[in-house]
Amino acid sequence: MKKLITLILLLSFTIKAQDVKIGRQIWSTKNLDVSKFRNGEAIPLAKTKAEWALAGKKMQPAWCYYENKTANGSSYGKLYNWYAVNDPRGLAPKGYHIATAAEWTRLTDYFGGEKIAGTKMKSTSGWEDNGNWEDNCNGTNTSGFTALPGGFRFPAGLNFGDGSFPAGLNFGDGSFENIGVQGFWWTSSDYGSDAFASYRNLEPSNGKVFSSLFEKPYGLSVRCIKD
Numbered sequence: 001m002k003k004l005i006t007l008i009l010l011l012s013f014t015i016k017a018q019d020v021k022i023g024r025q026i027w028s029t030k031n032l033d034v035s036k037f038r039n040g041e042a043i044p045l046a047k048t049k050a051e052w053a054l055a056g057k058k059m060q061p062a063w064c065y066y067e068n069k070t071a072n073g074s075s076y077g078k079l080y081n082w083y084a085v086n087d088p089r090g091l092a093p094k095g096y097h098i099a100t101a102a103e104w105t106r107l108t109d110y111f112g113g114e115k116i117a118g119t120k121m122k123s124t125s126g127w128e129d130n131g132n133w134e135d136n137c138n139g140t141n142t143s144g145f146t147a148l149p150g151g152f153r154f155p156a157g158l159n160f161g162d163g164s165f166p167a168g169l170n171f172g173d174g175s176f177e178n179i180g181v182q183g184f185w186w187t188s189s190d191y192g193s194d195a196f197a198s199y200r201n202l203e204p205s206n207g208k209v210f211s212s213l214f215e216k217p218y219g220l221s222v223r224c225i226k227d
Helices: 002-012 049-058 070-076 101-110 117-121
Strands: 019-022 025-028 096-098 150-153 176-179 183-186 196-202 209-215 224-226
Touching: 025 101, 070 150, 101 117, 101 209, 117 209, 150 183
Parallel strands: none
Antiparallel strands: 019 025, 025 224, 096 224, 150 176, 183 196, 196 209
């Protein structure tokens, strides 16, 4: 009986092949790629700019593949707006949740802080030089986190107001940007803001992990952490 109990306990704490233990946390090593909430209900797919814009306007959950190409999902997972991240039906699989900003900070602190942690978090291949970087783009992935540059999707139909953005940038039109170059991940933290939520960003030029806020209708990657 004791051996049986011990075996059950060992199995209950087994780390899945797609997970990695980092300090006292257990992270998924892949970006989330689900099309249903935890309760089984479908997450709306927004392929067109009109569909993406409507989801943002109504503050409703939505997902898409980068450039609506299913093949991108095998490497980078899906892009979700923040309304999907925060939906009460549960975006993360059972036993997991979407990492908070504080949990991301604990992760980067474990690897020396946001100024250097990115090198240990990035995958050893897949990070491209887009012509503006001089450093080696790939990381060492000594963390096992295996961060990949899945890019992001702009909101659609948003009014950015004063025209201060440089000409040629596609703010507000639902376009896709920077796959292979940058990685962006939502956190589940919004700091009480109706418009903005916290994200983390990795770039090819250095080992930094950037933290800031995006409008909630942006489409970003998502990582899960074990409960």
